[in-house]
Amino acid sequence: RRPVSLPQLHQMRAAGEKITMLTAYDATFAAVADAAGVECLLVGDSLGMVCQGLTSTVGVTLETMRYHTESVSRGLRRVQGTAWIIADLPFGSYQESKEQALRSAAVLMQAGAHMIKLEGGGWTAPVVEFLVQRGIPVCAHLGLTPQTVHALGGYRVQGRDEEAAVLLRRHAHELQDAGATMLVLEMVPARLAAELTAELTHCHTIGIGAGKGTAGQVLVMHDMLGINLGKTPKFVHNFMADAGSVRGAIESYVRAVKEGRFPVDELHAW
Ligand code: KIV
Ligand code: NA
Numbered sequence: 001r002r003p004v005s006l007p008q009l010h011q012m013r014a015a016g017e018k019i020t021m022l023t024a025y026d027a028t029f030a031a032v033a034d035a036a037g038v039e040c041l042l043v044g045d046s047l048g049m050v051c052q053g054l055t056s057t058v059g060v061t062l063e064t065m066r067y068h069t070e071s072v073s074r075g076l077r078r079v080q081g082t083a084w085i086i087a088d089l090p091f092g093s094y095q096e097s098k099e100q101a102l103r104s105a106a107v108l109m110q111a112g113a114h115m116i117k118l119e120g121g122g123w124t125a126p127v128v129e130f131l132v133q134r135g136i137p138v139c140a141h142l143g144l145t146p147q148t149v150h151a152l153g154g155y156r157v158q159g160r161d162e163e164a165a166v167l168l169r170r171h172a173h174e175l176q177d178a179g180a181t182m183l184v185l186e187m188v189p190a191r192l193a194a195e196l197t198a199e200l201t202h203c204h205t206i207g208i209g210a211g212k213g214t215a216g217q218v219l220v221m222h223d224m225l226g227i228n229l230g231k232t233p234k235f236v237h238n239f240m241a242d243a244g245s246v247r248g249a250i251e252s253y254v255r256a257v258k259e260g261r262f263p264v265d266e267l268h269a270w
Contacts, residue, residue: 004039004084006137006181012039013204019216020257021086021206022224022250025051025068027075029221029246034081036250040206041076042218043069043113045088045147049229050222057146060090062104066111073112086139086182087113091147094118098130105136117184119145121171125178132179139182140175140203142168143210146186155233157209159188172196176203184218185210187235190265209235211265217257224253237262 002008012019021040024030025047033041047068048060069087076083087108094101105116115137118124128138143158152158159168169192172183182204185193190211197205197214207214219236222228225246226238239256243249256262 001082003082009039009084009181009204013215018257018260019204019206020254021216021218022221022253023047023050023218024072024075024221027071027078030072030075030083031079031081032247033221033250034076034079034083036247037254038250039084040216040218041072041083041085042117043072043085043087043108044117044220045090046220050220053229056149057088058091058149060088062090062093062107065090065093066107069108069111069113076112084115085113086115086117087111089116089118094127098127101127102131102134102136105131109136115139115182117141117182119147121168121175125171125174128175128178128180137182138180139184139206140172140180141184141186142171142175142188143185144187155187157187157189159192165189165192168192169196169199172200172203176200182206184208185214207263209233209263212260212263213265217263219253221250225249235263 020038021042022033022038023044024033024041030041045057045060048054048057089104093104108116117139119141121142131138159165180203184206187209193207193210194213205214206216206218208218223236225240239249239253243252
């Protein structure tokens with residue numbers, strides 16, 4: 001197997017093959033997910049909740065993200081894994097200036113990330129352009145953006161009314177124009193996510209709680225294994241329930257996404 005690359009992801013999109021992504025925070029789970037055929041591993045700042053026991057991602061630091069990115073990268077190297085590693089820029093590490101964003105992104109790239117992800121639209125477009133021009137692939141993230149949960153008023157659906165949908169659409173196009181090659185859409189109506197996917201031919205949409213019409217899907221690994229703390233989001237399916245092993249559960253997730261059996265749109269008609 002050859003390492004997953006941007007051209008390969010573009011090819012998959014062109015061929016209509018769904019892109020699969022799961023979060024990974026440590027070497028062992030990263031290696032298992034890679035072996036199960038997941039193309040993209042996201043070192044998400046959800047590790048704040050999953051690994052650190054925080055109540056939101058706001059408390060996650062760049063140093064913590066660096067540590068986990070390095071662990072995932074080493075895990076893949078140990079098994080000659082091929083997954084594309086995306087690392088989240090944590091809250092406070094890119095909001096100040098384009099230069100601050102570049103410095104933070106460099107830390108994660110040097111820890112082994114192939115792409116960085118950042119949240120938000122509007123003000124982020126120039127930041128994305130600055131990073132992309134300097135050779136850092138960027139994944140954007142719109143809809144429910146957990147780092148701004150306090151401003152959003154809670155973990156809830158975004159882009160449901162017409163005004164919010166118009167703004168989300170504008171932000172998505174601006175991010176594609178700025179050079180973002182992936183875009184996570186979290187908890188947005190399935191119809192809006194599908195429309196954006198059709199419109200954004202150069203930026204691959206990855207949905208979570210956004211229906212089945214996106215170019216790919218992502219879940220928090222612990223959620224899909226059924227071992228999360230707190231309450232399970234409605235859009236999650238427990239793939240461990242019918243599997244004999246973690247590897248089997250992840251293989252079942254990959255198959256379900258590739259075959260269009262996950263997610264089921266009815267559960268995401270927000
Ligand atoms: O941090 C994370 O796990 C994420 C995904 C839910 C998209 O950002
Ligand atoms: Na995140």
